[in-house]
Amino acid sequence: MAQQHIHCSVNNCHYWQNGNKCMANEIVVVSDDFGAQQPDYVDASLAQQIAPTPAENCMQTCCKTFVHKNSSQIKADKVYRTQ
Numbered sequence: 782m783a784q785q786h787i788h789c790s791v792n793n794c795h796y797w798q799n800g801n802k803c804m805a806n807e808i809v810v811v812s813d814d815f816g817a818q819q820p821d822y823v824d825a826s827l828a829q830q831i832a833p834t835p836a837e838n839c840m841q842t843c844c845k846t847f848v849h850k851n852s853s854q855i856k857a858d859k860v861y862r863t864q
Contacts, residue, residue, distance in 0.1 A: 795848045795855050796862055804862050808846040812836045816843040824858030 787803035789796070796805040807825040812834035823831070824845050836842050848854050 789844070791844075791847060793850055795850050795852065796846065796860075797850075803846075804864070805846050805860050806863050807860060808844055810842055811845050813841050813843050816845050819845070821848070821854050821857040822859070824860055826859040 787805075787808060788801050789803040790801045791797060792801075794803075796803050796808075798804045805825070807828075809825040809828045809831070811819075811831065813836070815831075815834040846858065846860055848858070
């Protein structure tokens, strides 16, 4: 099976790599409303505990895995950067 990639152009994210690839071992995408109400540690490691968060369109969604490069919160969500 071919390796699949998540593509992301947010180059100030810790998980971003040249070629607009996300190098997080896993991500979670939620509705903007839900994401805005949750602390940083609510991320992919808790995905199975998150209730469905419907959205009407892509503009109402967010990648909850985002963390700024060099942030002290890099390990807050238990997601790690792959190589």
